[in-house]
Amino acid sequence: MKNMSKRDVTIIKNAIFLVVTLILMMIVILSMIIPSLEEYRAKSIKSRQNMTKLNYAKEEYNKKLREFKSLQKKSKFILNNFQNRFSIGKFLSDSRKFFTNTSMIEISQDDVDKHFKVYEFEATTNIKSPKSFYEFLEYLSSYYNIIEAEFPIIFNSKGSLISAKFRLKVHNLKK
Numbered sequence: 001m002k003n004m005s006k007r008d009v010t011i012i013k014n015a016i017f018l019v020v021t022l023i024l025m026m027i028v029i030l031s032m033i034i035p036s037l038e039e040y041r042a043k044s045i046k047s048r049q050n051m052t053k054l055n056y057a058k059e060e061y062n063k064k065l066r067e068f069k070s071l072q073k074k075s076k077f078i079l080n081n082f083q084n085r086f087s088i089g090k091f092l093s094d095s096r097k098f099f100t101n102t103s104m105i106e107i108s109q110d111d112v113d114k115h116f117k118v119y120e121f122e123a124t125t126n127i128k129s130p131k132s133f134y135e136f137l138e139y140l141s142s143y144y145n146i147i148e149a150e151f152p153i154i155f156n157s158k159g160s161l162i163s164a165k166f167r168l169k170v171h172n173l174k175k
Contacts, residue, residue, distance in 0.1 A: 081146050082171065095136065098133070098135055098139065116172070117171075120169050122166075129162070137149055146170065150167040153165070153166040154166070
């Protein structure tokens with residue numbers, strides 16, 4: 001080592017200085033990067049959790065959408081019938097297929113909410129047999145309006161005819 005020149009000593013000092021500087025720079029860089037990496041890892045975990053929740057929500061949404069579309073397809077007839085206006089005259093003429101005499105009195109008209117309206121009628125009819133009344137109830141399910149027959153239905157004998165008194169509710173959309 002005695003034979004080392006000033007030049008060699010300077011090179012060694014510069015090399016040591018360079019190594020120490022590099023070590024200090026690495027320490028400073030790592031002290032800045034490590035917290036960022038921890039934050040990145042925490043955000044990455046949170047992001048994966050959110051993606052899992054999002055995928056679950058999408059699956060639930062798609063499931064409910066399929067159920068809704070299926071129900072909408074099955075109930076298309078009923079949904080379309082909500083839009084048809086109810087006509088007492090047409091209903092009375094259609095009911096002649098089942099009854100010999102029918103009269104209807106409007107009892108009330110309720111606004112169920114801002115979209116629906118319910119008309120309530122009391123019907124008095126004369127029928128030849130209870131079978132025709134049950135055929136009428138079956139006919140209501142395919143009528144072009146949404147009509148609900150309410151119970152009790154009062155039957156009274158009137159000679160060869162049977163008098164029936166019952167309530168009907170007609171459901172419509174407000175227009």
